[in-house]
Amino acid sequence: MKRIFLRMLLATLSMGVAGLETTRAADPATNSTLEVSVTPEATFAKVSGNTQKFREDVGIRDGWTGGIEDATLHDDISKDITLDGEGRFILDDHDYKLQLQITKKDVGFVRGGFTEYREYYDNTGGFFRPFTPSSFKLNDDLGMDVGNMFFEAGLTLPNLPKVTVGYEHQFRDGDKSLLEWGGVTQGTDTRKIYPSSKDVHEYTDILKLSAEYDISKVHLRDDFRYEHFSMNDTRADTSVDLNTSSSQTITVHENNDHDAFYNTFRMDSHVNDKVYWSLGYLYSTLSGNGDMQVVTPPPVGPFGNNWAASAINVDLDSHVVNLNSMFGPFKGLSFYAGLQAEKTDTHGFTDALLTQGVSPSTTNLIHSANDTKSLSETFGMRYTKIPYTTLYAEGQWQEEQIDLDEEETQDGASSLALGNDATVFRRDYRVGFNTAPLPRVTLAGSYRHYVANNDYDYERDTVPGYPGFITAQDFTTDEAMGKLTLRPCSRFSVAFTYQLVSTDTRTSSEAVPLLAPGGSLESGNYDANIYSVSATITPMSRWYLTGYFSLQDTRTVAFANHDPSVQTYRGDVYTIMGTTGYALDNKTDLTLEYSYSRSDNFSDNSSAGLPLGLDFQRHALLAGVSRKISKNVIARLRYGFYEYNEPSSGGSNNYTAHLASASCTVRF
Amino acid sequence: MKETSNSMSQDKPQGRFLRAKALTGLIGGVATAIIAISCATVDRVVLAPPMIPGAKYVGMDTCAACHEKEVKNFKLTQHARIQIPGEGPRVEGEGCESCHGPGSLHVDSGGDRKLIVNPRKSPEACFQCHLDKNAEFSLQFHHPVKEGRMSCTSCHDPHGEDILKPKEMQVGRVNQDCAQCHREQARPHVFEHEAMREGCTSCHNVHGSINSKMLTERDNNLCLKCHAQIAMPKTAGQVFIGTFDHTPFLQQGTCFSAGCHTAVHGSDINSHLRY
CATH class of the missing domain: 2.40.170.20 (TonB-dependent receptor, beta-barrel domain)
Structure with a gap:
């Protein structure tokens, strides 16, 4: 399907380009400004530890990947006609993009494209320290391809209605992790920590038609859209008994199709x-x-x-x-x-x-x-x-x-x-x-x-x-935000923000004989204090530095009638980021990016339930050098270091990764 | 079935300190060496994104020469209400250029798209004001905006009207933005989950979170903050939902992840959203 669409897209656009080339050939006065750039690249990532977690966090796979990182095309074919394109093609990472557009001023446009990327998922479940082993992984490498293909054509003739027709095919295909975890039994204890996944096959076909027109000062627009959605998903929930080394799996198969029609009509006017x-x-x-x-x-x-x-x-x-x-x-x-x-x-x-x-x-x-x-x-x-x-x-x-x-x-x-x-x-x-x-x-x-x-x-x-059972529920949220930005000189700016959020949930319920008297209670309370500081310094024209710090201090309390398995949720997170760019000489640039995030909210509640909260540290460092080799060639080298430690998962999510990448942009 | 070790991370503080010290020394040394050896005259300017080297602010009236419709509609946008009025250097960069960067080079070149900031291509322009979102997109679980696979405009319309108005196919229906991609979750079900009426953000921090599936809370608090009832004193330590004692189930896991109420977005067969 994808291949056929791409062929059709390229063929259609090629015909368009061929037609435009004919126009250009017939018009010797045309001053073409064809600009093409291609950036081939190769990347190698070496990961030790939880490879799937690395893929999920960073969005790329380990090992060798490579292809065309970026390709652009712009051609002012004539005074009124432009051709634009961009692409990306990274093998083994399912990262593809191709978009082309031909526009003729006051006539119309044709555009089409295809994008796809892979969402990776960690295949680890929960963690329960008293069990041996205390966490489990699925054997599958989880990943889901997400993308779309589209084709649009529009007429933009002056003084006539602007009309656009289009077709889009969206898809999600692959395996993703779920939070629907299966039970693990050891001794007399059972905890739901066994990981599960979902096999996803979903697509949507969309037909679009829109028209807009101005009558006097009134702008009229109508958008019609037809969607056909189809899903064929299967999820599996496995439970294991470590006492008997047995397991059982509940599977849920879901097929669903729907057809949807939408039509929006709107009119608006700036009267004066x-x-x-x-x-x-x-x-x-x-x-x-x-x-x-x-x-x-x-x-x-x-x-x-x-x-x-x-x-x-x-x-x-x-x-x-x-x-x-x-x-x-x-x-x-x-x-x-x-x-x-x-x-x-x-x-x-x-x-x-x-x-x-x-x-x-x-x-x-x-x-x-x-x-x-x-x-x-x-x-x-x-x-x-x-x-x-x-x-x-x-x-x-x-x-x-x-x-x-x-x-x-x-x-x-x-x-x-x-x-x-x-x-x-x-x-x-x-x-x-x-x-x-x-x-x-x-x-x-x-x-x-x-x-x-x-x-x-x-x-x-x-x-x-x-x-x-619930007879009433009230949500009350108060939010206050303040921001101060200072630019004491042209080379330095700093911004401070503070945000306070508080949400109370009040729930009323009927009486249950012998169990609940009925009435109203504050069932939930969420508080957040968010502090952020951002600064940009340009010590000299060849060097800039940016820094960023954020503390998100959140807390959620729910009514649990003193059940020790439920504890206050704390989501405190610190984030630090910094970037710098330096022009070493007229041809060489150096860049360095660093980010760090940390949360320390772990509570080992094994005696009453499951461990709660998250304790992690994450470092990411990316250093790069780019060198302009000639007027039309720029070469780049990058090195990345990633480290993730999560003691609250018993170390099963930890990873350390090194990444090396080389790319070269060539302009024609 | 694959098992993982139950050993806790054994990083010693001393080791971490030494590594940090070595890293700091290395970075400092490299920086010093770079500055020392780069004595060549550099006539280029490098600026932190989203600024544009060599460009100056031109003001919205200049933008209106080509982008008449956008400038005319700007007063209807959410961003208009924070635009500081006035003239002179104190307010330079307000309006269009607060997001698109200084426009003089773009204007002088006759509209070269490489000489103006396009927030659709990079979120840096949005992060200048929305600082907290920068941090959230850097957490483990996030929409892939920084990776360039989505942009802020995938969900937000910065040129959209501040007042209720149909935008393309989205006429103010709740969850409609999320449903553009997450149709399986947002589709109507035979049995709905009432939380969806308040929107996806009731349970998800949609920019990024430390919790899987971008949940606002990863434990039973997420559900119990709404599903609660006053208890009789004699039931202290037990959580009854309606007439059913959930205490032993809460010990085993979270409502939605313990294999019970798994159909959190709605179910076609069970009123208690079990499948």
């Missing part, structure tokens, strides 16, 4: 310098179907069922309308206001066979319906009359109503009937300023207050317990 308005409407519809199989080795039980869902259908219809306006500035004051209404209906249906405990299977019919209506309003203002100062304030309000119905029958008898009317009221307020009180000094500050109130009214709920 002080009045602007816009109007938009989106209609989208999605129809999906699929099947699913959960295969559990015997003995199956209440949480290890065999499922065979032969028909899964989900449909969605959505309408969104919005209207916006902006006025001003009037004596430095500008206002804007917006209104958006949305109605989205989702219907889901599943016809499944379920084997619980022992055969025979039961037939389950599941149906859900979700009808969401929302209305959002925005109002904001900006004031710029204070010298060198901008003040702004904005408020957003959203009222949402969600009618949810879920029903399930098992062999004809009702096993679930849930009817829930939810109302959501969200408010989001921001105020802030940006000012330059003195030459070379800028100061900014902002404050945000966000509240979301969710109320759940259960019309019916035949199954006690979740999910029909």
Whole structure:
């Protein structure tokens, strides 16, 4: 598929170029400025330790890789026609890119391309020190190719509608790690630390058509889009018993396809310098179907069922309308206001066979319906009359109503009937300023207050317990940010920022006889203090230095009723980065980059549960030298050193890596 | 099945100190040698990205000569509200050039794209203001922005309007930006997870995190901060969710990674998001 597409793309663009060449040949006055550059490169990375972790962190594989790091093409074929291209082709790293575009001014363009890169995944699971061994790895090298192919053509004729048609094929193909870990049993203890993976085959075909046109001062635009999404994924969850050296694997196969149509129509106008308005409407519809199989080795039980869902259908219809306006500035004051209404209906249906405990299977019919209506309003203002100062304030309000119905029958008898009317009221307020009180000094500050109130009214709920249990949930977030930038001289600048974030979650629930009295409690609290400093120094015209430091100090507390297996989450992270560039002479440049990050939040909670938090240090050093060998040739050498230590994984994630790379840019 | 060692990292502090000392000495020595031997006259200027050697600020009016639409719409963008008004050197670099760098060489060359900063190609321009995002993209688990496989504009529209307005196909629907790539997670399910109503960022730190899958928390706190109920005193030490005692399961692992509630983005067959 990819190969065929690439051939078609190259053939089409070649025809375009050939046509343009004919035009150029017929026009001797044409002054062509063809610029081509190609950068071949070879890289060798030697890794000791966890190779997969290195690949996941750095995004390249160990061993030899090489190819074309970068290729560019620009040709002003004639006064009105340009050809642009860029490419990248790194073998063994699945890192490819090819994009070409031909543009003729006031006529149109043709462009196409292909990109692909590989996302690597570590194949290590969790860590539990009392076990021997205390962590496990999958035998597979995990990696998933992500990319797209696209082709677009557009007409940009003056005084006529601008029209663009396009096709895109997106894909994700390979194996990725999961956090769905299997159990490991040793003695009488079981911990879920065994790694698992997912075999992913997903693609999306997209057809696009858009048209835009100006009538008087009104700009009209319509975008149509059709998407066909297809997935065929399999995940495996293996559990092992170290006492008996046995293992079992639950596999989940999921197939799903959906077709979706979207159409957006928008119109907007700058009526004059002080009045602007816009109007938009989106209609989208999605129809999906699929099947699913959960295969559990015997003995199956209440949480290890065999499922065979032969028909899964989900449909969605959505309408969104919005209207916006902006006025001003009037004596430095500008206002804007917006209104958006949305109605989205989702219907889901599943016809499944379920084997619980022992055969025979039961037939389950599941149906859900979700009808969401929302209305959002925005109002904001900006004031710029204070010298060198901008003040702004904005408020957003959203009222949402969600009618949810879920029903399930098992062999004809009702096993679930849930009817829930939810109302959501969200408010989001921001105020802030940006000012330059003195030459070379800028100061900014902002404050945000966000509240979301969710109320759940259960019309019916035949199954006690979740999910029909929470009656209300409130999220309150406060954020404050300050930033100071100083430029005491042209060769030095420094910026400081501080950000405070606090989110409280309050949950109300019904009473459960003998277990819970019902009522409201603060179920979660998240606090973050983020400090950042950045500086740039240019001691001399041939030398620059940049430095960066950040401390992210985060903490999350959840209500766990004093269960010792749940502890406060701490996510303190220090990051230091520095770069320098130095012109050794008129032909030679030296660069050095260093980054360091560290977290020390590990808590060995083995006696009560699993270890929590992360203790790691990560160093990355990249040194490079480039030399202009001739007017059109630049050679580069790079050396990289990477070290990662994670005592909280028992050392199983540690790695040390050396990387050497040589490349050469040739311009024609 | 492949097993790994359970030995903890045995790096001794003395060894680390000596290595750091040797590295510092090496870097210092190389730097001194480079400065000492580079006596040649250099008439080039090197500047930290995203600055452009030799370029000066020209102001938005100059940009408007070619980029009329962008300049006209700038007042509608999120970035407009932080633009400092005024004239003179105190506010040079405001507006277009705060992200695209000084534009004089670009203007003088008739629009050479190599002589202007394109934040789509490199995030350095965005990091000048969004300092914390620079750190997050450097953590172990991050979207590949610094690697050049994505850009800030893959998810954010810096020229987008500050007010609610349809942008291409995205008319303000929650999670729509993430769904451009993560369709499997964002697709509608027979049983939804209500957390998706608040958005993907309820659970994911989308720029980067020290936690796998860019989770905001890697343990049970992620779920329990919402899924909670007041407990009777006699149940202290036990976590009941509804009527079900989850205590022994929480000991074994995290709600979503212990093989129980694995369908965290929604399920087509189970109302408790088990598959």
